[in-house]
Structure formats: C-alpha cells, structure tokens
Amino acid sequence: MTDHDGCLYVVATPIGNLSDFSERARTILGQVTQILAEDTRHSYRLLSHYAITTPLQSLHEHNEQQRIEQLLARLTAGESLALISDAGTPLISDPGYRLVRAAQAAGVRVVAIPGPSALTAALSVAGQPTDRFVFEGYLPAKQAARRARLAELVAEPRTLVFYETPHRLSAMLADAVTQFGGSREATLVKELTKQHECSIATTLAGLQDWLAADARRGQGEFVLVVAGNPQPPAADDPRPLLRSLLAHVPVKTAAAIVAEVSAHSKNEIYKLALEMMEERS
Incomplete structure (x- = not known):
C-alpha cells in the first residue's frame, strides 16, 4: 500500500532503434503530468517522433538534489511523473536514484516500465x-x-x-x-x-x-x-594484487585496498608492501 495517489514511473527508452520503444512506455509517457529527462533536447526528439506532447523538465546529476523537494510535493499531491534517461534504462550509470529513494521514503509508489538496457543487451551477445x-x-x-x-x-x-x-x-x-x-x-x-x-x-x-x-x-x-579470472590467486596470498597496485599507486593506498579485499590487517599488508618496495629497489 502507498500513502499517495501520485506515482513515479521509471521508464526505459530506446538505446538507438526506435522500434524498441514499448507500447506500454509510450502510453505512460503520454499520460503522466510531466516527464523528467536527463537532457530535454535529446528526449524532445524521441517524444516528437511519437507525437507525445507531455511537458519535459530536466533532471540530471547537477540539479537532482535541488529539485527533489519540489518533485516530492507534486507526487504527494497526487501527480504522476515519469523519469527517463537519454537512452536505455534509467539509473544504470545515470542520475535518478536520489529521487527514487526519496519517493519511496515518502510513501510514493515507484513503478518500473522495463525496456532496452545496454548492460543486459551486451551480456546477451558476449x-x-x-x-x-x-x-x-x-x-x-x-x-x-x-x-x-x-x-x-x-x-x-x-x-x-x-x-x-x-x-x-x-x-x-x-x-x-x-x-x-x-x-x-x-x-x-x-x-x-x-x-x-x-x-x-x-x-x-x-x-x-x-x-x-x-x-x-x-x-x-x-x-x-x-571474462572473469579462471584461476584467481589464493585468497590468503595478497602479493599478486599488491605487486600490481604498487606499480601505480602509493604504498598506503595499495595497502589499504589489499587489506579491504583480503583477510589480512592493514598493518600487515603495509609492512609487506614496504618489504616488496625494498626488494624492487
């Protein structure tokens, strides 16, 4: 159950081929009060192609946090909004999660309208x-x-x-x-x-x-x-990863990373890193 009649729809749009735009997605975008788009100029071309006249408002990484309060007020007042990205499924390496999280916390229904995703498409042919x-x-x-x-x-x-x-x-x-x-x-x-x-x-x-x-x-x-590593190094041997890191980052940084992903303490790894640096020199 939700506390409000408003709804935030998270709508997937085509990556490139417009034929991938689902009928359900087009219907939702035509019915909501407003569409929140990462780049309104880019999204306007898509909507124009399908004669969708719903007003657009920008929502991107630079203004998302500032607009959440205003958008939540509209959602809790009963309006329905749609969130789209420039291409594919929103929130996959795109902005929007802050608004989704805030909507959920406020008791607003959040509904996914699935569709194209570069991530899953690439995996399917890899x-x-x-x-x-x-x-x-x-x-x-x-x-x-x-x-x-x-x-x-x-x-x-x-x-x-x-x-x-x-x-x-x-x-x-x-x-x-x-x-x-x-x-x-x-x-x-x-x-x-x-x-x-x-x-x-x-x-x-x-x-x-x-x-x-x-x-x-x-x-x-x-x-x-x-492809994943078919023969990963033994979990108790931090040397391979540490050796690779030491070629590119400071000793403290390398030690902190290795300690985080291994069962060894940071002090232990730091001491090992110094020994490896001495051996190299």
Missing part, C-alpha cells in the same frame, strides 16, 4: 557466463585511478562489464591488458541497436589490434565484457 557478473560502469578518467581500479578486479572470477567513451577506449584497453593480460577473453559491443552495431569476441590484445587497424572503429558507444 558469450560469457551471466549467472553472476560485476557491472563497473565507467572507469575513472585518470590513468592512475583507472589502473588501480582494474588492479582490484584482477582476481575477480565473475564476468566484468564496463561502459567506455570513444576518446578513452584505447587507453582503457591498454590498461586492461596491463592488469589482466592480453590473453584474457573479452567482447567489445559497439553501437547497440544502431545501424553500425557490431560485437567483436576475441581477447583484450585482439581488441587492441582490431581498434588500431582502423581509426573509424573507435567511434560510437561501447560496452566491454571481460
């Missing part, structure tokens, strides 16, 4: 186990932070899924090869549901070669699916 997987979204833009995050995932046995932008894809693949090894199986899915959609299933090194062979291949939107 040829990797999907019973368990880890979604990492976008990795940090700065190389040191990106390598540190990848180093934390070296021993992860579950399938890994990343989003990546065209201008960082080459650097991200290079860092992945450094951390995971070039022979790790991986699938790069490009431009899902669009005219130039393709998926390349090979290894991380193979993806580097494919990308380097033609500069035009680096254009578009990408999802990278990487």
Whole structure:
C-alpha cells in the first residue's frame, strides 16, 4: 500500500532503434503530468517522433538534489511523473536514484516500465557466463585511478562489464591488458541497436589490434565484457594484487585496498608492501 495517489514511473527508452520503444512506455509517457529527462533536447526528439506532447523538465546529476523537494510535493499531491534517461534504462550509470529513494521514503509508489538496457543487451551477445557478473560502469578518467581500479578486479572470477567513451577506449584497453593480460577473453559491443552495431569476441590484445587497424572503429558507444579470472590467486596470498597496485599507486593506498579485499590487517599488508618496495629497489 502507498500513502499517495501520485506515482513515479521509471521508464526505459530506446538505446538507438526506435522500434524498441514499448507500447506500454509510450502510453505512460503520454499520460503522466510531466516527464523528467536527463537532457530535454535529446528526449524532445524521441517524444516528437511519437507525437507525445507531455511537458519535459530536466533532471540530471547537477540539479537532482535541488529539485527533489519540489518533485516530492507534486507526487504527494497526487501527480504522476515519469523519469527517463537519454537512452536505455534509467539509473544504470545515470542520475535518478536520489529521487527514487526519496519517493519511496515518502510513501510514493515507484513503478518500473522495463525496456532496452545496454548492460543486459551486451551480456546477451558476449558469450560469457551471466549467472553472476560485476557491472563497473565507467572507469575513472585518470590513468592512475583507472589502473588501480582494474588492479582490484584482477582476481575477480565473475564476468566484468564496463561502459567506455570513444576518446578513452584505447587507453582503457591498454590498461586492461596491463592488469589482466592480453590473453584474457573479452567482447567489445559497439553501437547497440544502431545501424553500425557490431560485437567483436576475441581477447583484450585482439581488441587492441582490431581498434588500431582502423581509426573509424573507435567511434560510437561501447560496452566491454571481460571474462572473469579462471584461476584467481589464493585468497590468503595478497602479493599478486599488491605487486600490481604498487606499480601505480602509493604504498598506503595499495595497502589499504589489499587489506579491504583480503583477510589480512592493514598493518600487515603495509609492512609487506614496504618489504616488496625494498626488494624492487
């Protein structure tokens, strides 16, 4: 039971192919009082195509927190609103969770209108186990932070899924090869549901070669699916992960990360890290 007649609908929209827009989603967007969109200019083109005239209001990472109180007042007064993102399913590497959480806390009904998702679409064609997987979204833009995050995932046995932008894809693949090894199986899915959609299933090194062979291949939107580690290091041996981290981050940072994911204390790992640094020098 909910305390109010208003409802917040979380509505999935097409990634690219407009035919993926469900009849239910179109109906809901035509019935609500207002649509909350990440980029109103982008969403206006989609709504215009289907002659949906519901007013738009922007809701993105820079204004979400400031608009929650106003939106909650409307929802609790009985209005129904719809939340959409630029493409795919909202809240998957997109803003909106703060509003959803606040609506739930206020007793407002929150309803998912499912549909396209780049995450699940890429997993479905990657040829990797999907019973368990880890979604990492976008990795940090700065190389040191990106390598540190990848180093934390070296021993992860579950399938890994990343989003990546065209201008960082080459650097991200290079860092992945450094951390995971070039022979790790991986699938790069490009431009899902669009005219130039393709998926390349090979290894991380193979993806580097494919990308380097033609500069035009680096254009578009990408999802990278990487196989989990088939033989993760023993849980009680922190050295492999620590060694990898020490090549890119300070000793204290490396020790803190390893201590967090292992059964060893931070002091123990820090002491081991100093010994490894001395051995290296």
